Amino acid sequence: MTSPAPLSAAEKATDPTIWSARLWGMLITLCIVLFLDGLDVSMIGVALPSIGAELDLSTSTLQWLVSGYVLGYGGLLLLGGRTADLLGRRRVFLIALAVFAVASLLGGLVTSGPLLIATRFVKGLAAAFTAPTGLSIITTNFAEGPARNKALSIYTVFGAGGYSMGLLFGGLMTGVGWRWTFLLPVPIALAALAAAYVLVPKDDGVAEGGHDILGALLSSAGMLLLVYTVVSAPEAGWVSARTIGSFALVVALFAAFVAVEKRVRYPLIRLGILRKATLVRASLAIIALAGSYFSWQFVVTIYLQDSLGWSPLRLAMALLPVGVLVVASVFFSDRLVDRFGTGPVIAVTLAVMTVGYLLFLRLDTAPSYPAMLLPAILLIGIGWVGFPAINIQATAGIDDEEQGLAAGVLQTAMQVGAAIVLAVTTAVVTSGDAVDTSAEGMLETFRPGLEFVTGVAAVGAVVALAAVLPRIRRQRRREPELELVG
Numbered sequence: 387m388t389s390p391a392p393l394s395a396a397e398k399a400t401d402p403t404i405w406s407a408r409l410w411g412m413l414i415t416l417c418i419v420l421f422l423d424g425l426d427v428s429m430i431g432v433a434l435p436s437i438g439a440e441l442d443l444s445t446s447t448l449q450w451l452v453s454g455y456v457l458g459y460g461g462l463l464l465l466g467g468r469t470a471d472l473l474g475r476r477r478v479f480l481i482a483l484a485v486f487a488v489a490s491l492l493g494g495l496v497t498s499g500p501l502l503i504a505t506r507f508v509k510g511l512a513a514a515f516t517a518p519t520g521l522s523i524i525t526t527n528f529a530e531g532p533a534r535n536k537a538l539s540i541y542t543v544f545g546a547g548g549y550s551m552g553l554l555f556g557g558l559m560t561g562v563g564w565r566w567t568f569l570l571p572v573p574i575a576l577a578a579l580a581a582a583y584v585l586v587p588k589d590d591g592v593a594e595g596g597h598d599i600l601g602a603l604l605s606s607a608g609m610l611l612l613v614y615t616v617v618s619a620p621e622a623g624w625v626s627a628r629t630i631g632s633f634a635l636v637v638a639l640f641a642a643f644v645a646v647e648k649r650v651r652y653p654l655i656r657l658g659i660l661r662k663a664t665l666v667r668a669s670l671a672i673i674a675l676a677g678s679y680f681s682w683q684f685v686v687t688i689y690l691q692d693s694l695g696w697s698p699l700r701l702a703m704a705l706l707p708v709g710v711l712v713v714a715s716v717f718f719s720d721r722l723v724d725r726f727g728t729g730p731v732i733a734v735t736l737a738v739m740t741v742g743y744l745l746f747l748r749l750d751t752a753p754s755y756p757a758m759l760l761p762a763i764l765l766i767g768i769g770w771v772g773f774p775a776i777n778i779q780a781t782a783g784i785d786d787e788e789q790g791l792a793a794g795v796l797q798t799a800m801q802v803g804a805a806i807v808l809a810v811t812t813a814v815v816t817s818g819d820a821v822d823t824s825a826e827g828m829l830e831t832f833r834p835g836l837e838f839v840t841g842v843a844a845v846g847a848v849v850a851l852a853a854v855l856p857r858i859r860r861q862r863r864r865e866p867e868l869e870l871v872g
Contacts, residue, residue, distance in 0.1 A: 409527065412585040413537055416520040417544035418578045419483060422571050423513050424548025425555065426490075427455070428709070429567045430506075431683050432556030432702050435691040436564040443499045445688065446617050449812040450503045452684060453613050453805040458510025459517075460801025461606035464654050464794045467518035468597060475523050476586045480579065482515035487575035494568035505568075518794065523586060542774075543716050550709025557702025601646045601654040608639035609802050616809040620817040655795065656788070665792055667853055668780035669799035671732050674846020675739070675769055675776070676800045677807030679708075682743065682766070682839045684808060685815065685832050693828040694751065704755060704763070711767035719774040728779035729857065732772045733850035739769025740847050743840035747833070751825040769843070807842055811835045 405413075430451060438448050470478040486509055493505035524541060528534040559566035615632040622628045647653040659665065683705065690696040690704075722731050742765025745758075753759050780796040815835040 405533075408585055411581065412527065412587075413524065413540065415578050415581040415585055416523060417541055418574065419516055419520055419582075420541060420545045421548035421551075422486070422574060422578070423517060424545050424550075425552040426509065426513075426571060428549045428552030429556035429559065429570070430455070431680075431687055432553065432698050433560040433564040433567045434684070435688055436560050436698065437502070438688075438692075440564065441497070441499045441502070444816075446621075446812050446816050447499055447503075448688070449617065449684060449808055451506050452680065453808055454503045454506040455510040455513075456680075456801040456805045457606070457609055457613060458507040459513045460510075460798045460805065461609055462511055462514040462602055463518060463798050463801065464791070465597065465599075465602040466515035467522065467794055468652075468654070469515065470519040470522055472597065474589050475519050475526070476582075476588055478515055479519045479523065479586065480582060482512045482519065483575060483579050483582065486512035486516065487572055487579065490568055490571045490575060494565040494572070517797070521793075526589070527587065539716070543713065546713045546716050550706070550713050553702045553706050553709050557697075557699035560698035598646070598650050598652055598654040601643055601650060604639055604643040604646060605654065608636055608643060609805070611639065612636045613805050613809040616806070616813050620813050656791065659784070659788060659791060659795065662784065662792070664782045665780050665784070665795060667729075667850070668732075668776045668796055669803075670849050671736065671772070671776050671779075671846055672796060672800040673803030673807065674736060674843055674849075675773065676804040678739070678743065678839045678843040678846070679766065679769065680804045681808045681811035681842075682746075682836065685811065685835045685839070686746075689749075689828060689832050693825045704759060707760070707763050708767035708770065711764070712770045712773070715771040715774060719771055722771075723775050723778055728775040728782065729850065729854040731775040732779065733847060733854045735769050735772030735775075736843060736847035736850050738765050740840065740843040742766035742768070743836070743843055747836055747840065749829065749833075749836070751829060807839075811838055814838050 434448050434451065437443065437451065438445075466478075466482075489505045489508040489512060493502060493509070496502050496505065521541075524537050525534060528537040555570065556567055559570055611632060615629060615636060618632075619626075619629045644657065647655060647657050686705075687701060690701055691698065696704075719731070742762045745762035745765065748758060748762075750758075777793070777796065781792045784792045812835075815832055817834075
């Protein structure tokens with residue numbers, strides 16, 4: 387079978403109402419791969435208690451099943467997009483998707499905790515190449531304007547839908563056996579691989595340019611060591627020589643990364659872009675949003691299943707409203723941004739999310755779902771309504787040639803920030819090993835973690851509000867002046 391030829395200018399989508407069957411097939415294939423990324427993130431969360439019970443993994447080890455994926459993803463995300471430009475998008479996409487499928491298969495077969503974590507890290511690495519490559523395939527085959535906007539809207543819906551369906555599938559698959567949460571993506575990924583081979587047009591890499599391999603290695607090593615240090619600090623001691631030395635090495639690695647980025651010809655990230663206030667605010671907001679939620683879900687999943695005896699399916703159905711809100715936000719969040727702007731939308735949704743976490747602190751050993759859990763879960767889910775606004779804010783005021791870099795920085799902040807917040811949450815929870823393993827005793831063990839998560843969301847809301855309030859005051863001052871002029 388020969389590789390498909392590149393699309394001609396006439397074949398590329400310019401009209402959102404007239405797309406060829408090949409273009410539709412290519413778009414749906416890319417959407418399915420993004421769907422798998424979202425599916426994988428949420429599906430594994432529901433299965434964590436079952437995995438821990440069968441493989442005898444501690445809470446601090448279990449968090450690496452989440453952190454391993456997001457660190458692999460976030461650590462090489464910027465390098466993934468650059469590699470696709472250099473070597474060709476189709477080639478990189480196919481190789482990365484094949485690696486994802488193999489890692490999923492191995493994850494469903496291994497019987498060792500460290501090996502399982504390794505497969506998660508490899509899957510994250512693969513996603514770090516498929517995600518930016520899939521997006522660039524869309525932007526290069528759908529003309530800027532209505533056609534590309536329609537394609538990206540469909541693409542976003544699939545990503546959000548993958549996360550939502552992951553909760554449901556996670557409950558169903560874990561009920562059969564947690565290994566099926568790893569095996570389920572395998573046939574889907576293989577089918578997408580075959581379709582991509584046929585439908586994604588061949589392209590050539592750029593004639594000039596280079597990689598920043600050293601920068602990628604330094605940043606990834608620094609992030610991995612930081613998470614490991616935070617997670618292991620309660621056991622080793624926060625002021626022990628090992629912990630202090632490890633933190634010092636983390637600082638040295640990041641300092642070396644900054645030095646490399648300033649001198650290398652093709653840097654992983656142009657450091658000057660971090661002076662953009664909108665990008666910095668969006669990155670802080672996404673850390674507060676994703677970091678608090680993934681950590682909250684981690685703690686709640688373990689407590690409700692291990693301590694209160696909830697089934698995986700019951701837990702998945704309980705959290706499903708969050709997934710529904712994630713999908714729903716795709717259809718109306720742009721209108722909120724058009725009317726109020728990105729800043730107010732982000733500030734309000736993070737504030738509402740914080741209220742949801744505060745309500746959840748009322749958790750007891752016999753929680754009523756309609757009266758206690760559901761209101762808190764719905765408010766927490768509203769935080770994700772601000773997610774599209776964060777993406778828009780991150781790229782506002784950025785030059786066209788650096789739009790991809792800004793998006794990559796935001797995604798990296800989301801993945802790495804979530805891993806770090808989860809690591810701290812785990813450290814807070816495990817710092818005081820509970821002697822009382824009753825539901826009451828475990829609740830007291832987990833409560834500090836829930837309080838920390840609430841604090842993370844609250845800080846994000848305060849930062850977002852602090853950026854919005856001065857502009858609101860200036861606008862109110864101008865209104866009387868406009869009335870006088872009128």
